[in-house]
Each structure stands twice: as structure tokens, then as C-alpha cells.
Amino acid sequence: MTADGQRQNSRVLSGVHFMLGNYATVEGALAAGCDFFAGYPITPANEISERMAERLPQVGGKFIQGEDELCSIYAIAAASLAGAKAMTATASAGYNYYQEGIEYAVAVEAPCVIVNVQRCRGENFATQADIMQMRWGAAGDHEMIVLAPSSVQELFDYTVRAFNLAEQFRNPVIVASETTIALMRERLEIPGADRIPVLNRKYTDLGPDKYKTFDAPENGVPDFSPLGKGYHGLYTINPHDIDGSIEWDPIVYEKLYKRITGKISENEHIISHTESFQLDDADIALVTYGSEVRPTLDAMELARNSGLKVGVLKLGTVWPVPETRIREVAKQMKAVITVEMSIGKYAGEVERVVAGRCVTARATKNRGIGHTAEEILEVIKGVRA
Amino acid sequence: MTVHIDTPLCKGCALCARYCPRDVLVMTEVTNRKGFNVVGVINPENCINCRLCEMYCPDLAIAIEVPAKK
Amino acid sequence: MKTLNIGICGFGGQGVILSAVILGTTVVTKRNMYAVQTQSYGSEARGGQCQSELVISEGPINSPTADKKDILIALSQPSLERYLPTLKAGGILIVDPKTVTEIPTDVKVVQVSATDTAVNLGNRIAANMVLLGFIQAATNLFSIEELLDVVKDYVPARFIDLNLAAVHAGVELAKSYGGTF
Amino acid sequence: MSQMINAQRRHIRYGKLPHFFCPGCGDGQVLNFFLRAIDELGMNLEDMVAIGGVGCTARIPVYLNTDTLHGVHGRTLPWAMGIKLHKPEIPVVIFAGDGDAASIGGNHLIHAARRNLDVTMIVVNNLNFAMTGGQVAPTTPAKFVTMTTPYGSGEPPFDICEVALAAGATHVSRSTTSRGPQTIKAIKKGLQHRGFSLVEIISQCPTHFGRYALGSGKPEVNIEFIDDNSVTIAEAKNMTKDELRGKFVIGEFIDEQKPVFAGSSVYEVEE
Numbered sequence: 001m002t003a004d005g006q007r008q009n010s011r012v013l014s015g016v017h018f019m020l021g022n023y024a025t026v027e028g029a030l031a032a033g034c035d036f037f038a039g040y041p042i043t044p045a046n047e048i049s050e051r052m053a054e055r056l057p058q059v060g061g062k063f064i065q066g067e068d069e070l071c072s073i074y075a076i077a078a079a080s081l082a083g084a085k086a087m088t089a090t091a092s093a094g095y096n097y098y099q100e101g102i103e104y105a106v107a108v109e110a111p112c113v114i115v116n117v118q119r120c121r122g123e124n125f126a127t128q129a130d131i132m133q134m135r136w137g138a139a140g141d142h143e144m145i146v147l148a149p150s151s152v153q154e155l156f157d158y159t160v161r162a163f164n165l166a167e168q169f170r171n172p173v174i175v176a177s178e179t180t181i182a183l184m185r186e187r188l189e190i191p192g193a194d195r196i197p198v199l200n201r202k203y204t205d206l207g208p209d210k211y212k213t214f215d216a217p218e219n220g221v222p223d224f225s226p227l228g229k230g231y232h233g234l235y236t237i238n239p240h241d242i243d244g245s246i247e248w249d250p251i252v253y254e255k256l257y258k259r260i261t262g263k264i265s266e267n268e269h270i271i272s273h274t275e276s277f278q279l280d281d282a283d284i285a286l287v288t289y290g291s292e293v294r295p296t297l298d299a300m301e302l303a304r305n306s307g308l309k310v311g312v313l314k315l316g317t318v319w320p321v322p323e324t325r326i327r328e329v330a331k332q333m334k335a336v337i338t339v340e341m342s343i344g345k346y347a348g349e350v351e352r353v354v355a356g357r358c359v360t361a362r363a364t365k366n367r368g369i370g371h372t373a374e375e376i377l378e379v380i381k382g383v384r385a
Numbered sequence: 386m387t388v389h390i391d392t393p394l395c396k397g398c399a400l401c402a403r404y405c406p407r408d409v410l411v412m413t414e415v416t417n418r419k420g421f422n423v424v425g426v427i428n429p430e431n432c433i434n435c436r437l438c439e440m441y442c443p444d445l446a447i448a449i450e451v452p453a454k455k
Numbered sequence: 456m457k458t459l460n461i462g463i464c465g466f467g468g469q470g471v472i473l474s475a476v477i478l479g480t481t482v483v484t485k486r487n488m489y490a491v492q493t494q495s496y497g498s499e500a501r502g503g504q505c506q507s508e509l510v511i512s513e514g515p516i517n518s519p520t521a522d523k524k525d526i527l528i529a530l531s532q533p534s535l536e537r538y539l540p541t542l543k544a545g546g547i548l549i550v551d552p553k554t555v556t557e558i559p560t561d562v563k564v565v566q567v568s569a570t571d572t573a574v575n576l577g578n579r580i581a582a583n584m585v586l587l588g589f590i591q592a593a594t595n596l597f598s599i600e601e602l603l604d605v606v607k608d609y610v611p612a613r614f615i616d617l618n619l620a621a622v623h624a625g626v627e628l629a630k631s632y633g634g635t636f
Numbered sequence: 637m638s639q640m641i642n643a644q645r646r647h648i649r650y651g652k653l654p655h656f657f658c659p660g661c662g663d664g665q666v667l668n669f670f671l672r673a674i675d676e677l678g679m680n681l682e683d684m685v686a687i688g689g690v691g692c693t694a695r696i697p698v699y700l701n702t703d704t705l706h707g708v709h710g711r712t713l714p715w716a717m718g719i720k721l722h723k724p725e726i727p728v729v730i731f732a733g734d735g736d737a738a739s740i741g742g743n744h745l746i747h748a749a750r751r752n753l754d755v756t757m758i759v760v761n762n763l764n765f766a767m768t769g770g771q772v773a774p775t776t777p778a779k780f781v782t783m784t785t786p787y788g789s790g791e792p793p794f795d796i797c798e799v800a801l802a803a804g805a806t807h808v809s810r811s812t813t814s815r816g817p818q819t820i821k822a823i824k825k826g827l828q829h830r831g832f833s834l835v836e837i838i839s840q841c842p843t844h845f846g847r848y849a850l851g852s853g854k855p856e857v858n859i860e861f862i863d864d865n866s867v868t869i870a871e872a873k874n875m876t877k878d879e880l881r882g883k884f885v886i887g888e889f890i891d892e893q894k895p896v897f898a899g900s901s902v903y904e905v906e907e
Contacts, residue, residue, distance in 0.1 A: 443664025
């Protein structure tokens, strides 16, 4: 059965489907072991909630439609502390509210996955304008892991990866979905359950007398303890010592935040995921992410057809910035062009990393629809000239 | 009956003295390390083990010891 | 065939999106091809203009929409007027003469009496299934059995017989039209 | 003679006392009452999760030797929902001030009551925002002076119990800190109730409400104000609406059994 997989109720819908992007997000989450979802209605993320409401109870999970976004984000953070693999989904305006709970999840290191189907302000048209709010929105020092899928297949694959990274690093992981791919139906191949890598957080081997909630090596991740089993974990947003106790001490505070951020920034090489297309002989690299990868690849082909040596660096993870790879590419290029669907936000990051190693330019557009290949080609030609 | 006052915890709110029906407890001029005037026991023989002081103390600073039966 | 771009447009409620989804599902799951389906519609819950695009290819598809369509299926007069400029030069326009009154003469037009056929079968709601049957026979992108298998998955159980009959009727219409495009 | 310590102190996390509450604060008393209720019921704190948001009352769970979530204003009930739905067997108790429960978290309160989420919510209502320095709260009686109502509050106050009742809570009661035995009993009933239970405790804040609204920082002045304005449910029955204005009605308002919340979408296998 393949009609968006609607009539199966196993956890992993292995097989070939023609599936809506939002549904593929749900199937990725389930394949990764998601057993808790809380969300609040908002277009164009509703199909995620609707399918979760149908699918989660089938596999023994819990679905909640919260009274608002705040309820949803805190419910998943707390369910995560109770041991759940938890997810929520929203669209840009709803994501604003999530910042509050994301700050908490970061502070107490609660693994969870947040899907943000980016939309234009108040309207359900395509954009990538939240790229900075997904990185910097929450208060306080923090690092974020943000994945940017570019297709229905990647909505599935990256959601699985988001759960794995969340569990591995005990941090919220954001799937930067977009109207474009969320409301698109496309070919989706779901592998057999045995071929989907699933990571689970590490529980402590220590007893409650020896265990300390936030004890971890430098840039490391603390082992997890179950709730209600006598570990008396204190999960507070306030600055806390390794035993969880509220402690205002500048040294303790600095050490805590260096570890919470360092576990991500110092592991960029493990987290980062990029793909390269025809960069080996190229002198112009197009750097892009999310749905903009699609017309950018077409633009590369158009450019190659007219004799221009153009390649593409696709960023599967946008945060942390894949700095190592961007630097490597920039060294070999005459120009790096950032392609994105906003006023030009991530371009600033790319240019920061390129740091004068070559010329930089931007193809930016934010009018509810992505670039066409021809529009990108024009920018390439402009840089050439 | 022995009324134990954990003076480092006492904040001198005097609620124990307020609830004591037998005037066993009274505020003193003694200050603890935090600078609070602490409560003192003046006539422990009057204590009837009602334990209201223990129950109303916001600081868990009072314990009543009942003598072992002979 | 490298890629085939199909546009379907009409009023909301005519099955514009479902038709594209069924076509996409059939080529992807039965023929192991690639397809991308997108849509756009007004903010009305029902009615209003509605448009769906389907790109079919033997390999992965990058840009999800195409400026110019190889096949444009127009199910209402206003949507025809709006989307006719997206028809590729030499492309095929498919219209239902019942719902499109002013049929252009400067493009290759195929008239499919989908609504009348569906009404004769008992319910005009099955007009889109007549069109799907027609497209199957006219394009041969997939077999009628493959199409019927997918249709069964997408329509409510109580309407299956009606819809399967409508698909068969569409195939017959294509035969009278003269087979493939 | 060796020093004997208070028996309830064995429940305090890492023995961390003195706590940070002001002298004579009702929150310290509620902490004490709660621990007595736990002991009398023979419950084990280590099996439980205690939740506090932000504010003075929210610090109570920080001292309890339980698993604790703390530090975000108003979101105690969403947290509780996440835990209860994933691990229904874990008892969850919330300590919320009037700011957490009625102001920023008011909407969550309505919906948790409506759903009959199986948690015990102890609301310590000290009639003002205390931790931030004594600003007006949704429960501050009309015309009283606070730091943000220097000419007297122009806002009508809010009755937390009535809101919970109207929203469908299955156990609601109100007591005051000056009624120790009754409050311990109310907390015990709240903990034993299966379903949403709200136990409101009217409490003194000598430092802020006392000083600004009542003109005295002495705890007993604040306690006497609460006592003087408290009436039982039985007494209230014979009072007019005007007579009841500004009064704290004390007692149990409802105690009934209804199915508890198990998720918005529930899978029922057809036989």
C-alpha cells in the first residue's frame, strides 16, 4: 500500500511511496523511535500534527494538541526528561513562542526535535527567512543543531538524523523545513527498519548515590537518569552545578556554558553534513541549503552547458556552520555565491567563513517562491563579468 | 519534653512563639551567623508536646524531643 | 522521455489535486519513476481557483515546478484563461467541454466529456477519474491495472465501484479519440 | 545532650538549609506542611516528580529530595503533562505561586483542569508578585497598594478556585497557612486524588504584601489580615455577594472522579 502509506500501521513504512513532505517528516520521526508529540495548529505544519494524531497511538505513543505553542514545547521537553523521544512541529510564527521552551531544553540538556515549516509572515508561501531565529532566537548562550532538508526524501532522512543527534548530544535539534517541500509530494524510499540507524541517549550505570545529573567531561554530554527512580535530578534553567543545584558562581556558570556550547561547537566535524556537486574542477561554488538546493543544481547544469565551471556545495546542516568544508572549498574557488530565499541572512555566515579567500556574492530572493535556475544563472554570469 | 532550636536555620520570624499556647518560646537578643535574632526556650517544663511550633516553623528549625517512657 | 510537465487547474472540489496525486503515485510506486507534485489554491476552504502541478521524470527532479507544461488540463473557464499561458508551444490542452465554454483554437486541444460521462455513471464527482482513465490510455505511462490499484487506495470504499467504472469509461473515450497522443 | 533535628529535614535535598525564603514566609510553612503530608501518607519523595516555575513558591521543589523541574515562569502544567502522559505511574506535584498559576500560566490552568490531567497543583497565593519585589498580581485585593499600584490597585482580583471549578477541575480546596492541620489534610487529599487537584493556600508575604499593602513587615500582621478575612464555605452560604467581596472562602469546593487525561488522540482497537 503506497497512497501516502495511509493504510499501514507499523512503525516503519518500508517501501516506495509518493508522499507529502509533512507526512515524510512524521514517518522519519517514527522510524527514529519518536513516541511523543505535542503541537498546536498552524499552517503549513498541520499535516504533521494530523498524521501524528493518527500514527502515534497505533505504535503506542502519545499525541497531544496543546492549548498553545508554549504547552507543546514544554510538554516535549518534560516528556524527554521522562525518557520519551519527543517532537513538536510548527511554522515560523509558532516558532517565536518555542524560543522560550528551547532555552529551557538547552539548559537542562533535554533531547528533542523541533520541526519549523518556514512560511512568509502570516501567509503560507515559501521562505527561508527563519534561518537566524532558529540559531539565535533563544535567550542565553547556546549552540543549535539545525538541519536543512531539500526534498521529501530528506525530510524523512534528516528527521531520523535529527533524533539521533538530539539523543547523542542531549540538545534540541531543529529540522528547518519549508512550505516548498512540506506541501510537496515526491518519491520517498523508506528502507527496512534494520537499515535505519537509530541512536538512543546513554543512561547512567551509576546508582543514585554516585550519580550527578550534569557531570560530564569537557565538551561532553552527561549520562541520563530516569525520573522517579531516586536520582533526585534537579532540572533547572538557573545556573547549576554538576549535581544540578542552583549555584551562582561565575566560575561554575562559565564552566557549565562552555560545556553546553562546546559539546556542539567542538563537535562540528561530527555533526556537519554537506554534499558536493562538481566542485573538483569548478572556479565558482554555489553554496546553498534547503529547497534552494533544487534550482541551484539546475543552475549549475545550465552554467556548465554554457561552459562555466560551476559547482555546488549543499549544506545539510546549517548550524553549526560547516566551517571546515566551506573554508576548503573557498580556497579552491575564484568566487563563492550564496543562494537563499531571504533578504540574505546565511550569506553573512558564509562570507564570514570565506574571510576574503575569494570573491563572494549573493543570490537572494524573498517573494514567496524560490529562485528559478535562470535567475541564479544571471547572478553567476554577473560574478563572471 | 525538650525543645531543640536549630539556631543557624532560625530567621527570627517569631511564628513559633505566636503559636505556642504555653509561652515556652520567646525571641532573644542572640543573633546567628546570618544576623537574625533567634528564638529561645524559656520554660521548657511548660511544654505540652502540642508541636504547633514545629509544624508552623517555616524553616524546619524546631524539633520536640519526647522523653523515653520509664 | 526526459521529463513530462503536467498542469491541472479548475475549481476547488473538482479533484484537481487528487488527480495529480494519483498520477504521481502511480508512476512512482508502480513504474519506479520520479515525480513531484505541488499545488496552489486560494484561501477559500471550498471553491476558488485551484491548480496542481506534476513533474514526471525517469531520474531525480530538481526544480519542483516548470514554467511551461507539456500537458495542461483545464476544468473551468477562469482557470483556463489564467493558466493557458503556461502551456508549452506544441503542448496539449485537455478540456471538458461541459465546464470550459470558450475553447481556444490556436493550440492543440483535446476535448474529453468527463463530466457528462461521470453524470451518466451516476455522479459528476467522478469526472476526474474519467480524465485519469483518458490520460492512461492516451499516454501509456502506466497500465490501467496499475492506475486502478492506486485509485482504490485513494477513494472512499463506498465510491470505489463508481470510480473504477469512471476510469474504464475514460479509457474508452480515449479509444474513440484515437489512442495515444 | 545532643541536638535533635526536625524529622522533615531528611527530605531536604543535600540538606540544603537554610532556604532562601524571607523570615516568616508562608512558603516555608507550606514546605513544612507538605513534608508532613507526605510522611502521614507514607509516600516516597523519590518516586515523585516535583515541579516549580518561577517565583518564591516555585523554589519549594528545589529543596525537595525528588526529581525536580524548575525555572521557567508559568509552564508548570505543560511540563507535568509531558511527564504524566509518558510516565503515568509517576506522581507529579506542582508548587505554583499566584503569578505562575493565575497570571502567566492561567491558560494552562484552565486547560489542565478541563482535561483532568492527573496532577496535584499546590497554589501558594500570597496576593502579590513577591520574588520580583511586590508588584500587583491577579489575586491582589482591589484598592491595595503594591509597587506597581502606588495609588491602590485598580484591578478586580481573580479567584483561582472558581476558575478551576468552572474549567472542570475534579478536586479543588482552599486553606490558609494559619490553619496548619487543615492545610496538611487538604494537601493529603489533593495528593490522593486521581485527576486534576488544586489546593490553594492563602499565604503571608510579610516582606512585600505586608509592608506595602498592610503597612507592616511583621508576619503576624499579614496572617491576621488573612484570618480576619477568611470565612468557611458554610459561613459564606449565608453571606451576600457584597459581604463576600474581599473574603477568602475556605474549604473543599469539589471532590469527584472523572476519567483522567491520556492524550488528545486515543487509539481504540475495534473488537
